[in-house]
Amino acid sequence: MLPVDAVLRKVDESFEESVGRLCELLRIPSVSTDPAYAGEVRRAARWCADRLKAMGFSVTLHDTPGHPILVAHHPGPGPGPAGAETPHVLYYGHYDVQPADPMELWTSPPFEPAIVEAERGRRVVARGAADDKGQTMTFMEAFEAWHAVHGSIPIRATVLLEGEEETGSPSLPRFLKEHAAELQADFCLVTDTNAWDVDTPAITTRLRGLLYLEATVTGPSHDLHSGLFGGAVPNPLNVLTGILGQIHDADGRVRFDGFYEGVRELPDDLLAQIRGLPLDEAQFLGALGLTRSHGEAGRTLLERIWTRPTCDINGVWGGYTGEGSKTVIPAKASCKLSCRLVPGQDPAAVEASVRRFFEERLPADCTVGFRSFSSSPGIEVPTDTPWMQAVRGGLKEATGRDGVLIGGGGSIPIVGWFREHLGLDTILVGFGLDDDRIHSPNEKFELKCLRNGIRSHAAILGRLAAGQAGRG
Structure with missing residues (x-):
């Protein structure tokens, strides 16, 4: 024995x-x-x-x-x-x-x-x-x-x-x-x-590693009446959400320049094992109140979660969000972003690319500032x-x-x-x-x-x- x-x-x-x-x-x-x-x-x-x-x-x-x-x-x-x-x-x-x-x-x-x-x-x-x-x-x-x-x-x-x-x-x-x-x-x-x-x-x-950022777009020096100034001045909330809407293409891929640099395809044997795992996708999604998966085209659900990099908007705020109405153009608007990174990606290079993506899409008289909370490969x-x-x-x-x-x-x-x-x-x-x-x-x-x-x-x-x- x-x-x-x-x-x-x-x-x-x-x-x-x-x-x-x-x-x-x-x-x-x-x-x-x-x-x-x-x-x-x-x-x-x-x-x-x-x-x-x-x-x-x-x-x-x-x-x-x-x-x-x-x-x-x-x-x-x-x-x-x-x-x-x-x-x-x-x-x-x-x-x-x-x-x-x-x-x-x-x-x-x-x-x-x-x-x-x-x-x-x-x-x-x-x-x-x-x-x-x-x-x-x-x-x-x-x-x-x-x-x-x-x-x-x-x-x-x-x-x-x-x-x-x-x-x-x-x-x-x-x-x-x-x-x-x-x-x-x-x-x-x-x-x-x-x-x-x-x-x-x-x-x-x-x-997956993590890059977690906060971005703040600033425009007018103070909040403005949307009736008196709407259509004539940049609205930081409009600018920010417009930029956020450009992050993904129609196939669910992230559009930051160089984002996929260093990302390697899995070896065939490991990919076959992942695709062969007995995951009941309908049950997985049903527990979340969903019926269809979403994300990068041409990838299975487990591949997306385990092996592919992503970018998600975790929060957006600005202007008036209290009870009732207040018609303002806010002086600034902010968001939180998390990028899940896979082996081969350089967090510092991805962060630089995210910053450029925002800066290149700003209209005149708007600026953007960032806070970095987490960065790991x-x-x-x-x-x-x-x-x-x-x-x-x-x-x-x-x-x-x-x-x-x-x-x-x-x-x-x-x-x-x-x-x-x-x-x-x-x-x-x-x-x-x-x-x-x-x-x-x-x-x-x-x-x-x-x-x-x-x-x-x-x-x-x-x-x-x-x-x-x-x-x-």
Whole structure:
């Protein structure tokens, strides 16, 4: 019998204890955005520290200008055959959660986890159940099972848990830069994404980057009466909306000059896999109250979300928007724009192109100013590394199903920061579901997903140890 077999059996036998420990953590209202909960955020960090210490990790809670960053190290079992070093993995998670508001929409108290029977079996309902306490506990409980059976975990591991993810991780980039030597590993393993479905795990190999801007068009020196001046002076709202209406062509492609520069077509095998995934498009759209997809012509829905760059208008304002009427030509009008970028695009070059696009379309006596809020490139993770093969093998061993290689339409800045500051690639293995209601009332995590996650991380540990592929 392989060492991992006994560990997987232990995971199954002690699963209710794992659920109980998750509920302990969920009862701590670690809301990072509200200063009133600062003590609770620290209590959650200490809870995680105590669990890791009990499994043989050395743990340090680092104070930051915000909430603590936990770093824990485990030396593993020692050198492998012929003195080879075991692989070294950096695990990342976060113990902070979103506020629970609006409280009246919860079916049970948000920080008193409820175990509920549902169509997929039991689920736990609480704030943080899926994002990210439940998912973080998948690898912590895998450590627990290995430690209980063998007295150690089979590889070298570093755990990095932060308490500011839900506020944009303001302390993390500087911390990574200052502690780069301490955080070196072979690769990062992050569990804060989704599975393909409740039975099928997924590995996210592509993430879109983000360019987020605010543009303000200014015209007259003050608001004007539209009867006295309409038709004779530039109206910043008309100018702005006219420019915004030119961003996309008839085929849904973005018209900023050079926008698609660097965008590569997918390899045929990856494109075939994406197009072959069993997505019920009608069901996907129906849940949104829609009947037809929209976007770049000639691309499937998943291709558009995962692999193609976009530009969306996120808000437009100016003039009078209160109750009743006020016929003014506003002195200025503003909008917010987000461009989701794919690997190969240069955020700085795209931003320069957006600015030129607006400036070239301004009439006389109008100006435009910009505020830049976010800029990060798209990320592509290599799929042919020994680490990826070990992860995929562990997922298959634990769940009986191949892990689907998927993309992500959103942005996860930490992946770029790990590459920039630590020089490490990240493998994103997730067990959440699209309907987990993260950030919303009645957030939940299917207990089947929790069990699959613990088993998967336990099996991945075994595969990594068996491969003996560490760098030292």
